[in-house]
Amino acid sequence: MAFGVIGELPRMLSFLTRRRRDRLRATPFPDAWRAVVARHVPYIRRLTSEERTELEGHVQVLLAEKSFEGCGGLQLQDVHRVTIAAHAALLLLGRSSDYFPHLHSILVYPDEYVVDEPRELDGGIMEEGPESYAGHTQRNLGALVLSWRDVLDGVRDPADGSNVIFHEFAHQLDFEDGGDDGTPLHDDVAAARRFASVVREEYARLRRDVRRRRDTLLDPYGAEDPVEFLAVAAEAFFELPLELRSEHSELYRALSDYFHQDPAAAEESART
Numbered sequence: 001m002a003f004g005v006i007g008e009l010p011r012m013l014s015f016l017t018r019r020r021r022d023r024l025r026a027t028p029f030p031d032a033w034r035a036v037v038a039r040h041v042p043y044i045r046r047l048t049s050e051e052r053t054e055l056e057g058h059v060q061v062l063l064a065e066k067s068f069e070g071c072g073g074l075q076l077q078d079v080h081r082v083t084i085a086a087h088a089a090l091l092l093l094g095r096s097s098d099y100f101p102h103l104h105s106i107l108v109y110p111d112e113y114v115v116d117e118p119r120e121l122d123g124g125i126m127e128e129g130p131e132s133y134a135g136h137t138q139r140n141l142g143a144l145v146l147s148w149r150d151v152l153d154g155v156r157d158p159a160d161g162s163n164v165i166f167h168e169f170a171h172q173l174d175f176e177d178g179g180d181d182g183t184p185l186h187d188d189v190a191a192a193r194r195f196a197s198v199v200r201e202e203y204a205r206l207r208r209d210v211r212r213r214r215d216t217l218l219d220p221y222g223a224e225d226p227v228e229f230l231a232v233a234a235e236a237f238f239e240l241p242l243e244l245r246s247e248h249s250e251l252y253r254a255l256s257d258y259f260h261q262d263p264a265a266a267e268e269s270a271r272t
């Protein structure tokens, strides 16, 4: 397996890109947007004021660089764009990033949307017929699709381990190195290797637990494949950091190293 590393990223980005992003990050953040973040991004209560400022800067870049589109009759407003961008920005705090470089468009439906295409079930059997989705993205698609109703469901309970925005944007982080293998771009090869080895073990553990019908902290959907595993692990990391740290300490540490964040410690100090 080849591991992409992030060490060269800041120098690889062109001078113009860096200058444009610096300007965007320095643009004053409108009060109306701050109100949206306070209302629809409950995780920010764990952030320091420096982290909130950083998050707002990332939101400015994402809103300027990505195309947001309403679908299925949804008229997009700031509440949609800012909520989605602020969740995505949370995944970028504290580290070098190229802002989901393979992602160009974010499509938002009012509710679950129906896709009618053949799907492969276990054992290679193909299934046909419509299926509804809360969100979707894939490598080489350049787009990420979300159901707004499911976004709001995720936000309403920020500690149930489920958040479709984190899930889909975690897939985009996985794609950042050009692959989709459950190992995103890391600071260096050693860190990527450590991460891949923890994910391999934890993925096997989840598959075992699901097969034995045990209750799991991680969404059983993560047992599908390593790509889905990474996405549900990211959801748990931000939604259930304390539980993840105590029940899956190695996985928590690997995610904490990758995201450069320690939401369990931040959650503990936010509570005291």
Ligand SMILES: [Zn+2]
Pocket: 167, 171, 227, 228, 231
């Ligand atoms: Zn997924």
